[in-house]
Every structure is written in structure tokens, then in C-alpha cells.
Amino acid sequence: MAASRARRPERREEPLSRERIVEAAIGLLDESGEGGLTFRALARRLATGPGAIYWHVTGKDELLGAATDAVVTGAMTAATATATAGATPREAVRSLAVGVFDAIDAHPWIGTQLARAPAQSPLLRIFEHLGRQVQALGVPQAAHFTAASALLNYILGVGGQNAANALERRPDTTRAEFLDTVSTSWANLDADEYAFTRSVADQLRDHDDREEFLAGVDLIVAGITALR
Amino acid sequence: MAASRARRPERREEPLSRERIVEAAIGLLDESGEGGLTFRALARRLATGPGAIYWHVTGKDELLGAATDAVVTGAMTAATATATAGATPREAVRSLAVGVFDAIDAHPWIGTQLARAPAQSPLLRIFEHLGRQVQALGVPQAAHFTAASALLNYILGVGGQNAANALERRPDTTRAEFLDTVSTSWANLDADEYAFTRSVADQLRDHDDREEFLAGVDLIVAGITALR
DNA sequence: ACCTGAACACCGTTCAAGT
DNA sequence: ACCTGAACACCGTTCAAGT
Numbered sequence: 330m331a332a333s334r335a336r337r338p339e340r341r342e343e344p345l346s347r348e349r350i351v352e353a354a355i356g357l358l359d360e361s362g363e364g365g366l367t368f369r370a371l372a373r374r375l376a377t378g379p380g381a382i383y384w385h386v387t388g389k390d391e392l393l394g395a396a397t398d399a400v401v402t403g404a405m406t407a408a409t410a411t412a413t414a415g416a417t418p419r420e421a422v423r424s425l426a427v428g429v430f431d432a433i434d435a436h437p438w439i440g441t442q443l444a445r446a447p448a449q450s451p452l453l454r455i456f457e458h459l460g461r462q463v464q465a466l467g468v469p470q471a472a473h474f475t476a477a478s479a480l481l482n483y484i485l486g487v488g489g490q491n492a493a494n495a496l497e498r499r500p501d502t503t504r505a506e507f508l509d510t511v512s513t514s515w516a517n518l519d520a521d522e523y524a525f526t527r528s529v530a531d532q533l534r535d536h537d538d539r540e541e542f543l544a545g546v547d548l549i550v551a552g553i554t555a556l557r
Numbered sequence: 558m559a560a561s562r563a564r565r566p567e568r569r570e571e572p573l574s575r576e577r578i579v580e581a582a583i584g585l586l587d588e589s590g591e592g593g594l595t596f597r598a599l600a601r602r603l604a605t606g607p608g609a610i611y612w613h614v615t616g617k618d619e620l621l622g623a624a625t626d627a628v629v630t631g632a633m634t635a636a637t638a639t640a641t642a643g644a645t646p647r648e649a650v651r652s653l654a655v656g657v658f659d660a661i662d663a664h665p666w667i668g669t670q671l672a673r674a675p676a677q678s679p680l681l682r683i684f685e686h687l688g689r690q691v692q693a694l695g696v697p698q699a700a701h702f703t704a705a706s707a708l709l710n711y712i713l714g715v716g717g718q719n720a721a722n723a724l725e726r727r728p729d730t731t732r733a734e735f736l737d738t739v740s741t742s743w744a745n746l747d748a749d750e751y752a753f754t755r756s757v758a759d760q761l762r763d764h765d766d767r768e769e770f771l772a773g774v775d776l777i778v779a780g781i782t783a784l785r
Numbered sequence: 786a787c788c789t790g791a792a793c794a795c796c797g798t799t800c801a802a803g804t
Numbered sequence: 805a806c807c808t809g810a811a812c813a814c815c816g817t818t819c820a821a822g823t
Contacts, residue, residue: 345807368797378808380799385806389797441672444717445724453746453754460753474757474764479773482714483707489672489717490710496673518681525688526681529702536702545707552780573788596816606789608818613787617816 345377347385351395358396358438362496366393397442401451404432409458418465419550425458426484426546430539433488440492443485456481468556476553483549487542509534573605575613579623586624586666590724594621625670629679632660637686646693647778653686654712654774658767661716668720671713684709696784704781711777715770737762 343349353374357366368379368389375382386392408428412421433440443452460477468476498507515523515530571577581602585594596607596617603610614620636656640649661668671680688705696704726735743751743758 367795369795372809378810379797380809381807383798441669444669444672445721453751457751457754460757464753470756471760473753474760475769475772475776477753477757478769479711479776482718482773483711483777484714485717486710486712486714489713493673523681523685525692525701525705526685528698529688529705532699532702541703541706544703545710548703548707548780548784549711549777550780551783552776552778555779555783556776595814597814600790606791607816608790609788611817 345375345381345385347395350375350382350385351392351399354392354396355400355436359436363438363441393442397439398451400432400436400439401429401443401454404428405451405454405458412458412462418462419547421465422459422462422480422550423543423546425455425462426480427539427543429455429484429488430491430542433491434495437492437495440488440490440495444489452481452485455484463553466550466553466557468553472553472556476556479549479552480546483545487545491538504538508536508538573603573609573613575623578603578610578613579620579627582620582624583628583664587664591666591669621670625667626679628660628664628667629657629671629682632656633679633682633686640686640690646690647775649693650687650690650708650778651771651774653683653690654708655767655771657683657712657716658719658770661719662723665720665723668716668718668723672717680709680713683712691781694778694781694785696781700781700784704784707777707780708774711773715773719766732766736764736766 350371353371354366357370357374366389368382371382372379382392386395405425405428408425411424416424433443456477459480460473463473463476463480466476494507498504502510512530512534515526515533518527520527578599581599582594585598585602594617596610599610600607610620614623633653633656636653639652644652661671684705687708688701691701691704691708694704722735726732730738740758740762743754743761746755748755
């Protein structure tokens, strides 16, 4: 380990670039969350000073945006490939949705970030691809916007919740254990005030987040097709 | 103005309390956004030192949570009153949804905050009330969780977007002007890459956010009733 | 019990100075 | 053109000291 590191050619020789900075930022965000992305930590990882980063990037907001953009773009190109390979609109929507879902699962910080991207370019790309499938579903043109927005907003809502859960969950507990904890806490809520929540506490315990998410997508697709 | 302030009994005499702190925090958040809530600014407004606040509140996270909780609770009690006054389930869902929508419109910062509430108590209250209406819609019990979640996540997604838009929008521009700007920018997107988005750019210009939001709620309710 | 405010350990960002 | 790192103006939070 020490030997291989010693033999490796000098890392610091590679010139700084926007690409390398964004890449390092993503690494930092994945490892230690939004709080872990610091200009000082980033500079340390890139073997330079904090000021150097500002020559390539205007500030932290842009950096966060670029990192989100990079991750979402990667996820989208994979998902749209499946989507265009002769699938039904419903299948294509599911594949797009699952692409975003998995991206947020792998990088929880984008769940929070997607809701505040200023240029919104990654969001717009998702919206575009969802919209094409809405068209393919054959709904009247006047309902296109509503239908595509409903899908996107649902996906963003789940993404935000998943991101929050990932933050709340202790890193050493599995998703199943976490769901179990929530489920029992729901079951112990006040019987009058939370009658409904208590009644679905059991369902929560055995749910697969991903399946549950897709069931919601199907529900909205059903609502969309009802517009025909 | 100056006279009335001079005559007013000494403000600083009122003892500090969790309530007063949360109230002042909401004021700060409303006036200058998430960045405006600072322990120093809060202390100045309460005519005390930053340390005093920590005796009543464990830290900034709890403070943000308590502020969100207070605002959402207020919005919910108003909305549930309408909801229970002999309305159809669909009307009740709309009234609940609009309650959250308007609360986020009035306090954009809760749009971001709702997606990360750790205790999630305000979210759970919304979920409970939506769930009751789902029950009233007469869907099979196995679909209760999915249906209520779909509604909640859609509402949260829109809330997050509205919060982001409120931040992005210059304070001196109206919502209509903002939509107009976005609409023309969509119309100028690449014709191939953003064919769908371009095709709905016109619809965006004349849309009322609230109506559009409710159309999405109706769409999901339609999807839910299709489960019967 | 409750408040004060200086002090600590951080931030993002800037900028003179270097190469 | 690109990098360096000290310095500035902030943060949240703590804590000895006061009442």
C-alpha cells in the first residue's frame, strides 16, 4: 500500500481543472455529506490552496450545481438508453424514474440539491425526457405540462425524503432496520390523532423503498392515462 | 412612530422563552431567508447575547425544526377545519394540499426545510390527514400507503420547487414576470434536445401556479380512484 | 435558574504576491 | 495564465462569570 503510493507518479503534476475540482467535490460529498464539502478540505485533497479553486469556479454554489449536474447527467444517459430501446411509455417512465431514484440513493446530497439548482439544467433534462413519454401516452396537448410536472415533482419529493432519511439514519444501520424502527414508532403513535398512520405502520415494515417508489409512479401514470 | 415606540412598555422586560425565540426566528427567516437566521441576529432582535438562546434551544437545527413545525401546524389546523366540514374526499385533499402550498408561498424557507425535518412531526401530521381522505376514497387497504405517499411526495416536490423559484426570483419581480422569463427561455432551447419542453413553453406563460398545482393533485387523485 | 459576552474553532471568499 | 496562502469578515457553539 505504502509502496504503491510511493511508486505512483506525482499527483500534483496534473494541472488543476474544473473537471478535477468537480470530481474531487463529488468524492467529498459522497464520503461526508454536504457538510464535508469545504474549500479547505477540497484544496487539501487537490494539494493546493483554497484560492486556486476560485480561478476555475466562481464559488460554492456553482460548485454544488456542477457536481449535481455531473451526477444527474451520468444517471440520465444510462436511463434514457433503456427508455428509447423500444419500451412502452410506461416502462420508459419507470426506467427514468428509477434512474433518478438510484442516483439519489448513491449520492444522497443531490436529493437536497435538486430542489435548489439555480440554472436547473439537470432538472430540465429530466423534465424533457418525462415529457416525451407523456406525449407517447397520448394525452391531450393541454395536459402535457401538468402530467410531466406531476411525475417530476413526485420524483423530487421522494428524492428529498430519501436524502433526509439517509442523513437521519445511522451509517451502520441497514435500510431494513431503519424502516423497522420507523414502523414501530408509528405503531406507538396516539390512537386518535394518528389513526391512519398507525393503520399503515405494518405495511411500512416490509416495504421495499424502490418498489414502493415505482408503485407511486404507476399510480401517477394511471392518473395520466385517465386523461385520455 | 417614534413616539409610540417610546411609550411602549420596555420590550426587554419580557423574559426569554422558547416561544419568543421561535417567533423571532420565523420573522428573521421570512424577512431574509435561511441565510438571515443567525444566532447573533436573533440575539440582537431579542436584546440579549447569543449564548442566552442556547439555554432554551439545543442548537440551530432544533430551532429551524421548531420554526417549521410552528408554521405548518398553523397552516394545517386551518386546512383541516375546511376538510372536515362535510366536504368530499377530493375537496378535502385539495384543501389540505392548498394549505401546504400557501404556507410555503408565504414562508418559502419551509419548502426546503420540510425535506429534512429530522423528527418529521409536521410531515407526519400532513401524511395522517391525507391518509384519512385516501381511506374515504375507498381504495383497498393494501394501497393506502402508496396513495397517501404519492400525494405527500408530490406536494413536497412542488414545495421544494416553489421555494427554489422564490429564492431565484428577484424580489422586485412578480410571479407573472418570472414565469414569462422562464417561458421565453424555454422557447429558445435547442429544438432537438428539448423538443417537448419547447412545446409546453407557451402553456407555462399563462399558468397560475396554484391552479397548476391543484391540477396535479387532481391527476393523482384520479390515479388513486382508478385503484378501486 | 437564567443571562451575558468574550473566546474558540471553524467557514467562504478575497487578494497581494509569487511563478 | 495560473497558483499560493495569509487575511478578512463572518459563522455556530461553548463556557466562565455574573445576577
